Amino acid sequence: MPAPEFDPLKWWLASREGIDDATDRDLERSCTRKDGYRTEDEARAHAAMNGMGGVLFTYHCRYCDLWHLTRRPSRG
Numbered sequence: 001m002p003a004p005e006f007d008p009l010k011w012w013l014a015s016r017e018g019i020d021d022a023t024d025r026d027l028e029r030s031c032t033r034k035d036g037y038r039t040e041d042e043a044r045a046h047a048a049m050n051g052m053g054g055v056l057f058t059y060h061c062r063y064c065d066l067w068h069l070t071r072r073p074s075r076g
């Protein structure tokens, strides 16, 4: 049985993979928790149907490539 060699590249790739996995899980959670819409119009229409047209605004999600609705940040 050969002694395991320490390969910095493999180690770096392995730790990087772990970070990506955790990030993916976070994104998956945030994206599946919110409804996704294929177009901004669809997202707006959905907000309007729920009487939330003035409360929610749409944003394009760069992770799942869908549109999500989120509450307008309140200022003062």
Ligand SMILES: [Zn+2]
Binding pocket: 030, 031, 036, 061, 062, 063, 064, 065, 066, 068
């Ligand atoms: Zn998303």
